[in-house]
Amino acid sequence: xxxxxxxxxxxxxxxxxxxxxxxxxxxxxxxxxxxxxxxxxxxxxxxxxxxxxxxxxxxxxxxxxxxxxxxxxxxxxxxxxxxxxxxxxxxxxxxxxxxxxxxxxxxxxxxxxxxxxxxxxxxxxxxxxxxxxxxxxxxxxxxxxxxxxxxxxxxxxxxxxxxxxxxxxxxxxxxxxxxxxxxxxxxxxxxxxxxxxxxxxxxxxxxxxxxxxxxxxxxxxxxxxxxxxxxxxxxxxxxxxxxxxxxxxxxxxxxxxxxxxxxxxxxxxxxxxxxxxxxxxxxxxxxxxxxxxxxxxxxxxxxxxxxxxxxxxxxxxxxxxxxxxxxxxxxxxxxxxxxxxxxxxxxxxxxxxxxxxxxxxxxxxxxxxxxxxxxxxxxxxxxxxxxxxxxxxxxxxxxxxxxxxxxxxxxxxxxxxx
Amino acid sequence: xxxxxxxxxxxxxxxxxxxxxxxxxxxxxxxxxxxxxxxxxxxxxxxxxxxxxxxxxxxxxxxxxxxxxxxxxxxxxxxxxxxxxxxxxxxxxxxxxxxxxxxxxxxxxxxxxxxxxxxxxxxxxxxxxxxxxxxxxxxxxxxxxxxxxxxxxxxxxxxxxxxxxxxxxxxxxxxxxxxxxxxxxxxxxxxxxxxxxxxxxxxxxxxxxxxxxxxxxxxxxxxxxxxxxxxxxxxxxxxxxxxxxxxxxxxxxxxxxxxxxxxxxxxxxxxxxxxxxxxxxxxxxxxxxxxxxxxxxxxxxxxxxxxxxxxxxxxxxxxxxxxxxxxxxxxx
Ligand code: SF4
Ligand code: SF4
Ligand code: SF4
Numbered sequence: 001x002x003x004x005x006x007x008x009x010x011x012x013x014x015x016x017x018x019x020x021x022x023x024x025x026x027x028x029x030x031x032x033x034x035x036x037x038x039x040x041x042x043x044x045x046x047x048x049x050x051x052x053x054x055x056x057x058x059x060x061x062x063x064x065x066x067x068x069x070x071x072x073x074x075x076x077x078x079x080x081x082x083x084x085x086x087x088x089x090x091x092x093x094x095x096x097x098x099x100x101x102x103x104x105x106x107x108x109x110x111x112x113x114x115x116x117x118x119x120x121x122x123x124x125x126x127x128x129x130x131x132x133x134x135x136x137x138x139x140x141x142x143x144x145x146x147x148x149x150x151x152x153x154x155x156x157x158x159x160x161x162x163x164x165x166x167x168x169x170x171x172x173x174x175x176x177x178x179x180x181x182x183x184x185x186x187x188x189x190x191x192x193x194x195x196x197x198x199x200x201x202x203x204x205x206x207x208x209x210x211x212x213x214x215x216x217x218x219x220x221x222x223x224x225x226x227x228x229x230x231x232x233x234x235x236x237x238x239x240x241x242x243x244x245x246x247x248x249x250x251x252x253x254x255x256x257x258x259x260x261x262x263x264x265x266x267x268x269x270x271x272x273x274x275x276x277x278x279x280x281x282x283x284x285x286x287x288x289x290x291x292x293x294x295x296x297x298x299x300x301x302x303x304x305x306x307x308x309x310x311x312x313x314x315x316x317x318x319x320x321x322x323x324x325x326x327x328x329x330x331x332x333x334x335x336x337x338x339x340x341x342x343x344x345x346x347x348x349x350x351x352x353x354x355x356x357x358x359x360x361x362x363x364x365x366x367x368x369x370x371x372x373x374x375x376x377x378x379x380x381x382x383x384x385x386x387x388x389x390x391x392x393x394x395x396x397x398x399x400x401x402x403x404x405x406x407x408x409x410x411x412x413x414x415x416x417x418x
Numbered sequence: 419x420x421x422x423x424x425x426x427x428x429x430x431x432x433x434x435x436x437x438x439x440x441x442x443x444x445x446x447x448x449x450x451x452x453x454x455x456x457x458x459x460x461x462x463x464x465x466x467x468x469x470x471x472x473x474x475x476x477x478x479x480x481x482x483x484x485x486x487x488x489x490x491x492x493x494x495x496x497x498x499x500x501x502x503x504x505x506x507x508x509x510x511x512x513x514x515x516x517x518x519x520x521x522x523x524x525x526x527x528x529x530x531x532x533x534x535x536x537x538x539x540x541x542x543x544x545x546x547x548x549x550x551x552x553x554x555x556x557x558x559x560x561x562x563x564x565x566x567x568x569x570x571x572x573x574x575x576x577x578x579x580x581x582x583x584x585x586x587x588x589x590x591x592x593x594x595x596x597x598x599x600x601x602x603x604x605x606x607x608x609x610x611x612x613x614x615x616x617x618x619x620x621x622x623x624x625x626x627x628x629x630x631x632x633x634x635x636x637x638x639x640x641x642x643x644x645x646x647x648x649x650x651x652x653x654x655x656x657x658x659x660x661x662x663x664x665x666x667x668x669x670x671x672x673x674x675x676x677x678x679x680x681x682x683x684x685x686x687x688x689x690x691x692x693x694x695x696x697x698x699x700x701x702x703x704x705x706x707x708x709x710x711x712x713x714x715x716x717x718x719x720x721x722x723x724x725x726x727x728x729x730x731x732x733x734x735x736x737x738x739x740x741x742x743x744x745x746x747x748x749x750x
């Protein structure tokens with residue numbers, strides 16, 4: 001076993017050389033079949049932008065100077081340093097107060113998690129189901145539709161964020177968009193933080209929850225939208241319903257800002273993001289792409305990478321590998337939570353609750369999850385080796401067996417002299 | 419009326435004279451291309467197919483073998499399994515049955531890509547000139563039960579997984595040891611199944627077992643015709659449902675001379691096909707409905723394939739002679 005362990009460690013070490021580097025590729029254009037907007041779509045968006053709907057103006061947002069991509073790290077260094085995560089860049093220790101991950105210019109962002117604080121994200125992921133944004137919790141009583149619970153949390157680190165506390169000055173609105181609906185329906189704020197936002201998922205498809213906060217600070221209006229997309233699919237469910245769900249729109253036209261995870265080419269309903277994957281996100285404002293938004297991807301361990309959205313509102317991150325347990329405790333279905341935070345400022349003026357403002361600060365979050373890359377625990381060499389060995393062994397065994405049964409030719413002689 | 423009758427008879431005679439070997443060869447190729455590459459042409463026939471159109475062939479499949487969703491459905495947590503999900507399981511099973519009863523085991527003899535691959539391996543062996551193996555009668559009797567054992571395990575293990583008795587790493591159990599999982603995706607260039615999963619001991623054992631079975635499949639089907647079909651749980655499931663099937667293999671024992679030709683050509687080595695002169699519905703659980711026996715029988719109307727009671731292909735002396743003239747590969 002120890003030999004095997006060594007082998008596996010060596011394998012992991014080699015793999016980690018290329019599997020973990022997060023990277024922003026603004027210039028690169030991939031041709032995706034997924035939710036990737038085409039040129040025609042972009043043109044349509046540009047045309048639509050001309051409408052005086054809302055006071056938001058792309059030019060304002062675009063005028064926001066792009067923030068140079070800086071890498072942050074906080075929390076302890078990931079364990080098992082064979083092939084340490086190659087996040088190039090600075091290590092900003094001490095940049096955060098009280099051990100809380102800071103970094104965002106204005107304290108923590110509100111986001112929707114599928115586990116409450118302190119339970120440790122991903123801890124339930126030993127089983128294939130539950131956990132992550134793709135799963136569903138059992139509930140709704142025996143035989144009832146599956147139930148999902150989400151907890152509004154605040155902070156920029158998936159593991160360390162606490163419960164989001166209610167802010168008396170802010171106006172909060174929670175919407176649930178069910179599959180097949182283009183409008184959201186209001187969802188009640190939990191009476192207690194621990195209860196979380198609970199909702200039933202009777203239909204197959206993607207359920208989206210939007211938690212919007214509006215707050216006036218001086219002459220600046222802050223609008224934040226925390227979003228979660230929960231996939232609810234069952235094996236053997238209605239296939240037509242599943243197909244419809246894959247084609248349904250995934251953004252809300254009324255959302256002041258939101259992040260949409262772009263589908264991977266050929267993505268199916270049971271998709272799961274893996275370490276090493278490249279993932280694109282779109283930042284949208286009222287359903288239209290927002291250029292120049294600062295977008296940050298924060299991994300389970302709190303590693304982060306920042307990028308600026310292009311004219312299609314698009315950013316691409318490569319998901320890092322930051323799960324390094326003892327090999328005996330390794331879980332291939334470990335669901336690590338991740339967080340995408342987008343921010344933009346706009347010189348919009350107007351009035352909110354009878355008070356005027358001269359600028360708006362937008363913030364959007366989208367939570368998600370990723371699992372270890374199969375390259376971390378699958379080995380072709382062993383597969384091929386075992387296969388060839390057995391083919392060879394069986395082939396030789398059959399050959400020898402047949403040889404043994406062939407009786408050597410014996411000439412029959414009769415002694416006729418007798 | 420009379421004219422149409424004679425025309426029908428002419429068609430029947432033509433069908434009975436058909437070069438079955440050739441017909442089947444091309445039919446299998448078309449079916450193989452359809453089910454292994456049909457996905458590239460956006461063909462999707464659902465996930466209840468009664469043969470091994472492997473679901474792991476993500477890109478190319480034109481539909482999914484029923485065993486995959488069945489095992490997934492059965493491995494759901496028990497509270498869900500015995501309430502909401504049971505409806506989905508029942509409708510799934512019904513759809514599978516509807517597919518199945520159309521062709522009965524003809525799915526195996528003419529459509530199943532894994533069956534076709536075994537036939538191709540057999541053709542290769544024949545070309546190289548290596549002789550084939552058969553089981554002795556007692557071996558046959560023991561081994562024929564294996565498919566029922568696999569079918570039972572394929573149902574019980576997922577139930578155990580859903581009840582928390584086994585780890586998810588053994589699910590779906592049969593797929594993990596099914597050679598189609600490795601062989602079919604390889605035809606579209608996807609060799610990702612040829613791996614050992616080191617994430618847990620169970621996963622390691624199961625993936626190694628899967629590779630071992632695939633290796634055995636390759637060697638086995640090289641030395642024995644339709645080696646894997648003999649152990650296939652799908653074949654067992656077929657047999658349990660075969661009563662209402664539309665396509666049937668029938669025998670008229672009164673006309674049978676027990677010459678044994680049919681037995682000699684049978685890839686599965688089914689002895690009853692020659693020996694049994696009392697049973698009318700002669701299809702056994704190992705049969706793949708390849709109809710080679712019908713084509714090699716020299717007695718008029720002894721063996722026949724019927725669809726919904728109407729004979730569609732039957733043994734005739736004329737057809738036999740014609741096919742022999744073309745060099746039917748007797749017992750090779
Ligand atoms: S692995 Fe075998 S049983 Fe499973 S889906 Fe593929 S063909 Fe069917
Ligand atoms: S018995 Fe053979 S031909 Fe039939 S489903 Fe199984 S593998 Fe395919
Ligand atoms: S009994 Fe006839 S149809 Fe069945 S497998 Fe044998 S030869 Fe084919």
